[in-house]
Amino acid sequence: MSNILMQVENLSVTFGIPRRGGWPWTPPDQLQAVSNASVILKEGETLGLVGESGSGKSTLARAIVGTVPVSGGRVLWKGKDMVGLSAAETRAHGRHVQMVFQDPLAALNPRMTVGQVVAEPLVTHFPDLSKSEVRDKVGAMMERVGLLPALVNRYPHEFSGGQCQRIGIARALITEPELVVCDEPVSALDVSVQAQVVNLLQDLQRDMGLSLLFIAHDLSVVRHISNRIAVMYLGRIVETAEAGELIANPRHPYTKALISSVPIPSPKAERARHRPVLEGELPSPLAPPSGCVFRTRCPIARPDCAEVRPELLEVANGHMVACPHHDDAANADQRPAESVN
Amino acid sequence: MLATRAIADQLAHKDAVKGRSLWADARTRFFRNKAAVGGLIVLLLVGLFAVIGPFVAPWDYEEIDWSVLGRVAEAGRPSLETGHWFGTDPLGRDLFARTVQGTQISLMVGIVGAFIAVIVGTFYGAVAGYFGGRVDNVMMRIVDVLMSIPYMFVLILLLVVFGRSMLMLFIGIGLVSWLDMARIARGQTLTLRNKEFVEAAVATGVGPFTIILRHIVPNLLGVVIVYATLLVPSMIIYESFISFLGLGVQEPLTSWGALISEGSGEMVNGTLWMLLVPLFFFVVTLFGFFFVGDGLRDALDPKDR
Numbered sequence: 236m237s238n239i240l241m242q243v244e245n246l247s248v249t250f251g252i253p254r255r256g257g258w259p260w261t262p263p264d265q266l267q268a269v270s271n272a273s274v275i276l277k278e279g280e281t282l283g284l285v286g287e288s289g290s291g292k293s294t295l296a297r298a299i300v301g302t303v304p305v306s307g308g309r310v311l312w313k314g315k316d317m318v319g320l321s322a323a324e325t326r327a328h329g330r331h332v333q334m335v336f337q338d339p340l341a342a343l344n345p346r347m348t349v350g351q352v353v354a355e356p357l358v359t360h361f362p363d364l365s366k367s368e369v370r371d372k373v374g375a376m377m378e379r380v381g382l383l384p385a386l387v388n389r390y391p392h393e394f395s396g397g398q399c400q401r402i403g404i405a406r407a408l409i410t411e412p413e414l415v416v417c418d419e420p421v422s423a424l425d426v427s428v429q430a431q432v433v434n435l436l437q438d439l440q441r442d443m444g445l446s447l448l449f450i451a452h453d454l455s456v457v458r459h460i461s462n463r464i465a466v467m468y469l470g471r472i473v474e475t476a477e478a479g480e481l482i483a484n485p486r487h488p489y490t491k492a493l494i495s496s497v498p499i500p501s502p503k504a505e506r507a508r509h510r511p512v513l514e515g516e517l518p519s520p521l522a523p524p525s526g527c528v529f530r531t532r533c534p535i536a537r538p539d540c541a542e543v544r545p546e547l548l549e550v551a552n553g554h555m556v557a558c559p560h561h562d563d564a565a566n567a568d569q570r571p572a573e574s575v576n
Numbered sequence: 577m578l579a580t581r582a583i584a585d586q587l588a589h590k591d592a593v594k595g596r597s598l599w600a601d602a603r604t605r606f607f608r609n610k611a612a613v614g615g616l617i618v619l620l621l622v623g624l625f626a627v628i629g630p631f632v633a634p635w636d637y638e639e640i641d642w643s644v645l646g647r648v649a650e651a652g653r654p655s656l657e658t659g660h661w662f663g664t665d666p667l668g669r670d671l672f673a674r675t676v677q678g679t680q681i682s683l684m685v686g687i688v689g690a691f692i693a694v695i696v697g698t699f700y701g702a703v704a705g706y707f708g709g710r711v712d713n714v715m716m717r718i719v720d721v722l723m724s725i726p727y728m729f730v731l732i733l734l735l736v737v738f739g740r741s742m743l744m745l746f747i748g749i750g751l752v753s754w755l756d757m758a759r760i761a762r763g764q765t766l767t768l769r770n771k772e773f774v775e776a777a778v779a780t781g782v783g784p785f786t787i788i789l790r791h792i793v794p795n796l797l798g799v800v801i802v803y804a805t806l807l808v809p810s811m812i813i814y815e816s817f818i819s820f821l822g823l824g825v826q827e828p829l830t831s832w833g834a835l836i837s838e839g840s841g842e843m844v845n846g847t848l849w850m851l852l853v854p855l856f857f858f859v860v861t862l863f864g865f866f867f868v869g870d871g872l873r874d875a876l877d878p879k880d881r
Contacts, residue, residue: 297775326781329779334775342772347790356780360781392598
């Protein structure tokens with residue numbers, strides 16, 4: 236639990252959006268999906284990444300996996316920078332970092348059998364394996380994720396959503412990676428199946444010593460599976476802390492609002508609690524506000540928030556917050572009454 | 577409890593189940609479509625006609641029956657006695673043998689054209705769509721340029737400059753047939769490229785050409801096959817038009833277009849069979865292809881009906 240597996244330093248991802256009605260040589264608008272994000276992931280740890288839609292969670296994950304070009308910063312994998320690698324080296328690295336996707340059915344090629352889908356990473360990275368070895372490994376992995384190995388010749392459309400997600404997990408784990416990036420792996424599933432998949436992931440993580448980067452917008456799921464949680468807002472990481480600490484003792488006003496928006500499954504408690512409700516919409520990432528990007532919706536915003544971008548600073552042991560005013564009196568009494576279970 | 581365990585054991589040790597692929601599903605849907613199956617049967621019969629025709633024909637396609645020459649309108653009628661089942665052409669050659677020969681050429685032109693379109697067009701479009709950006713721009717502009725050149729004009733020039741030959745005909749048709757296919761394949765690839773299963777393959781570290789072959793092309797094939805079945809008749813029509821102008825295949829070889837042209841020229845002499853026989857095969861085959869293409873579209877893409 237101590238060695239640092241991966242260190243993301245000041246990572247930025249910028250997309251060029253072609254201007255509508257512009258000439259082909261008109262410079263495209265720059266959309267900064269992730270801006271100077273820094274995250275550390277230790278071996279065997281689960282890092283939860285939360286934030287509302289459009290906050291850049293998925294883009295950060297894709298930059299780490301290498302399917303989205305990075306425009307600035309570094310991704311250190313066991314101390315080695317992954318950003319400047321050649322295409323072939325990045326592909327070879329794919330063995331160590333695998334991904335589980337949100338839409339379980341869309342993530343499986345409809346023209347391939349489940350056996351072929353699960354075998355693909357194995358065949359890609361270990362081309363010397365014989366057919367029978369591949370078949371045995373695929374069968375064993377299918378069993379590991381709770382599917383009958385006899386189903387290898389079936390096609391994805393013959394499975395339910397939960398089963399498809401298990402197939403996706405089997406594909407991600409067959410090369411025995413060290414990091415699995417889960418991009419909202421349970422949000423397309425119904426609640427009972429969510430629990431099965433989350434528990435499966437936890438079991439597999441324990442057995443195989445995996446690190447997980449777990450993205451979700453459902454805080455209770457993240458809380459259940461994560462050791463640490465990072466909160467993102469408009470491409471910036473605004474707060475990171477141990478999972479329990481973050482939920483019980485959020486510092487950043489955005490984190491407080493996020494946690495208070497989780498419903499409590501008891502009408503009485505729900506009615507009694509104080510809820511700081513955020514006004515307004517997520518600003519456009521094409522034209523983010525100056526200084527602190529959250530100031531347009533922040534309940535404790537001050538004029539000086541527009542001037543400098545707040546740094547992510549350590550306020551307690553392992554608890555980092557990007558808000559210089561988090562210990563203000565106004566912020567302090569907005570503490571949510573009850574935390575999530 | 578014991579029973580469930582027995583069932584579980586049984587399930588766990590069962591042999592691999594055969595899955596139903598999307599292709600198998602499409603096949604059953606296709607065979608349920610009566611018009612499409614009818615079209616397929618017609619096409620098979622026409623194909624059979626082209627293949628075994630030469631063996632059953634009593635006359636050769638370039639042999640002149642001297643006994644009918646000069647009085648084709650009376651002696652050259654379709655008849656079982658003379659062995660000219662479909663009659664003769666103005667030169668006294670057996671029309672049955674010539675129709676068989678024309679069918680071979682026309683089908684070959686159609687199928688070769690569609691084949692080139694499928695192979696070249698699909699890969700060209702898939703590569704352009706998958707890589708996107710500048711590669712896509714350059715590749716598709718080349719297609720635009722080629723498309724903007726009048727096709728018939730180029731084909732006629734080719735045939736005039738390099739002489740009329742089958743090879744030139746195939747080259748001319750091959751040069752142009754894949755352009756539309758490339759556009760269709762590219763458009764489909766653009767939507768496929770953003771699917772999560774492609775991203776999964778990229779993240780896994782599969783190489784770009786393997787992704788195109790393994791993930792993009794199989795998912796394109798549905799559209800491509802439908803378009804190809806509709807391309808065959810249009811190739812046949814192009815060839816017929818060229819032959820009708822007198823630029824297609826060379827005598828004594830013939831094709832449907834050449835036969836129809838010849839037959840229409842003889843209409844005033846009361847020898848209608850020279851027009852109707854090749855026309856019948858031409859029309860029936862085109863209908864067959866259209867029905868099969870329609871059935872394939874319904875079968876491969878049940879959502880779009």
